[in-house]
Amino acid sequence: MILHTDITGQGTPLLLIHGLFGSGENLGMIARLLADRFRVINVDLRNHGRSGHSDDVSYSLMAADLVETMDALGLENAAVLGHSMGGKAAMQLALSYPTRVSKLVLADISPVVSQARHLGILDALNSIDLTTLHDRKDADRQLQQGISDAGTRAFLLKSLQKTEHGFQWRFNLAALTAQYQQVLAAPQATSAYDGPVLFIKGGNSDYLLAEHQPLIQQLFPKARAKIIEGTGHWLHAEKPAAFAKITADFLLS
Known part of the structure; x- marks a missing residue:
């Protein structure tokens, strides 16, 4: 690639x-x-x-x-x-x-x-229904349920993009979740x-x-x-x- x-x-x-x-x-x-x-x-x-x-x-x-x-x-x-x-x-x-x-x-x-430090982040990201998002503030509010640190949320939200098909993550959340052990x-x-x-x-x-x-x-x-x-x-x-x-x-x- x-x-x-x-x-x-x-x-x-x-x-x-x-x-x-x-x-x-x-x-x-x-x-x-x-x-x-x-x-x-x-x-x-x-x-x-x-x-x-x-x-x-x-x-x-x-x-x-x-x-x-x-x-x-x-x-x-x-x-x-x-x-x-x-x-x-x-x-x-x-x-x-x-x-x-x-x-x-x-x-x-x-x-x-590496230690598995990102399980809470993965859970929080996967809990968001992108089809119902209105804006980034809405995404931030939903992420707060699992991620208390505002800096971490701001970092993640840099990869949230709005397309003609709605909001999408630039990172491949499904693959990163399924293959997290490979990341570690x-x-x-x-x-x-x-x-x-x-x-x-x-x-x-x-x-x-x-x-x-x-x-x-x-x-x-x-x-x-x-x-x-x-x-x-x-x-x-x-x-x-x-x-x-x-x-x-x-x-x-």
């Missing part, structure tokens, strides 16, 4: 890969901060944003999509930055197609089976990725833990790590300037 992309800037190509329920727009601020030094290719993963839908959400297929998209853009290789689920897709890309990845930046994610899965590897890797951890987040370090070193022997204090899992949105500087310093080193 060739993915939808937004491309800005000039220079070394840099793929940006968003997380679950999101789209390339989630990394738009980072794209703007890096576009003066890189050719930034912001992608929508399969079943998200403006890219195509399918019943399969496996990381092996996400990685193959990224390769096909790079081929369509004439990119032999690129630096790759992925956040959360997008970080796992980036890991799988590097592990399965190592020559296509020059450097790898992984934002607050680890190569392990660890990337698969037959050998290590030997290129430069930077893990960036949100200081207040528990997605990336010290106990994951042996596996990280096994899969990514040249991995380094940075912590952005005072941030959670959405570190790139909470402190975008610090995140962009750390990323640029690593990629240009």
Whole structure:
């Protein structure tokens, strides 16, 4: 599957890969901060944003999509930055197609089976009858029944679009619900990725833990790590300037 992309800037190509329920727009601020030094290719993963839908959400297929998209853009290789689920897709890309990845930046994610943190969100999303929605405020009111955090609801509602057939989610809710265990899965590897890797951890987040370090070193022997204090899992949105500087310093080193 060739993915939808937004491309800005000039220079070394840099793929940006968003997380679950999101789209390339989630990394738009980072794209703007890096576009003066890189050719930034912001992608929508399969079943998200403006890219195509399918019943399969496996990381092996996400990685193959990224390769096909790079081929369509004439990119032999690129630096790759992925956040959360997008970080796992980036890991799988590097592990399965190592020559296509020059450097790898992984934002607050680890190569392990993740905790099932989204079951309440999936339940809340599936409880909405899109055919009866009047507007986004109506959707927000319904989501409040299962999601108390206004920021999470606002993030999800960015993917609610009104079409000539009524309201629709840009993400493939049915596939993400049915294949949620695939989203939680660890990337698969037959050998290590030997290129430069930077893990960036949100200081207040528990997605990336010290106990994951042996596996990280096994899969990514040249991995380094940075912590952005005072941030959670959405570190790139909470402190975008610090995140962009750390990323640029690593990629240009």
